[in-house]
């Protein structure tokens with residue numbers, strides 16, 4: 001069951017990335033500067049590669065918005081790839097431009113190349129790289145910004161923070177860790193946390209397995225490229241039950257809790273506390289430091305393919321996760337309060 005739904009398209013070095021979103025209530029003011037500032041945040045972060053110097057991601061809206069406000073119809077968003085200029089022939093749609101330029105056939109261990117080439121019967125691994133690249137998260141962040149604008153109307157706000165880079169858990173050490181990794185021609189992962197505040201009680205449900213908001217959040221965050229683990233609230237290992245579960249108390253006549261180890265979710269439903277989701281990103285698998293691999297053309301040993309990449313993208317990934325969590329919350333809000341206009345939504349929630 002989806003109320004806030006969308007599809008995205010676009011390759012890393014294709015002309016542009018596109019999304020069509022359906023289900024956004026009418027009357028929502030679309031703040032393009034806000035969407036662009038979210039795109040800018042995704043491009044930042046210590047350890048990003050040279051592609052980010054080339055791109056200056058901005059959104060274009062071509063449907064669903066009139067005079068600055070949504071009108072209830074599907075919204076089309078697009079973000080241009082500036083680098084397309086250098087890839088026009090290589091990424092051409094036309095059969096007459098067929099070329100082997102930028103083709104490659106040595107699998108990158110850890111990337112989608114191997115399984116993707118078998119699944120889609122492709123001999124040129126570029127045909128897998130182009131869509132498996134995390135470049136597509138640019139348009140996802142634009143969609144997340146629209147979800148955030150809906151949430152903002154009812155007072156829900158989100159943020160994120162990097163909590164670990166490699167073995168370093170203290171922000172003072174993050175840049176040093178990334179610099180050392182770059183010097184070695186390697187890549188490095190890390191961990192971040194996303195927090196959303198002012199969440200109403202009862203988003204999601206305990207009544208059926210696929211309606212739990214924890215499962216939906218886990219899927220949305222886990223499927224970001226390179227994510228290997230997702231946690232809701234505090235990792236319970238090392239706690240006994242009496243320490244972990246959040247006790248009730250009454251403060252100023254209101255029911256509240258003495259802690260938030262559960263990260264705002266109990267029984268697959270939000271409980272009114274802050275929503276807290278952490279995720280672990282593996283080191284990016286495109287590396288200067290060569291790994292042993294196989295060339296699919298010869299079936300012989302070869303060194304893995306390398307092309308421009310990031311040393312560390314954990315900060316950007318946290319922004320992408322904020323966006324994905326925003327989609328999930330916006331969808332649950334629209335499922336629960338089912339409104340066609342922002343005025344209706346506000347009257348139902350506030």
Ligand code: EPS
Pocket residue numbers: 012049051052083132133134135136137138225284285286307308309310
């Ligand atoms: C990315 C753009 C890509 C990569 C990165 C994410 O650009 P290019 O491939 O042209 O350098 O920098 O993707 C990966 C590292 C990956 O392994 O998929 C972006 O816009 O975030």
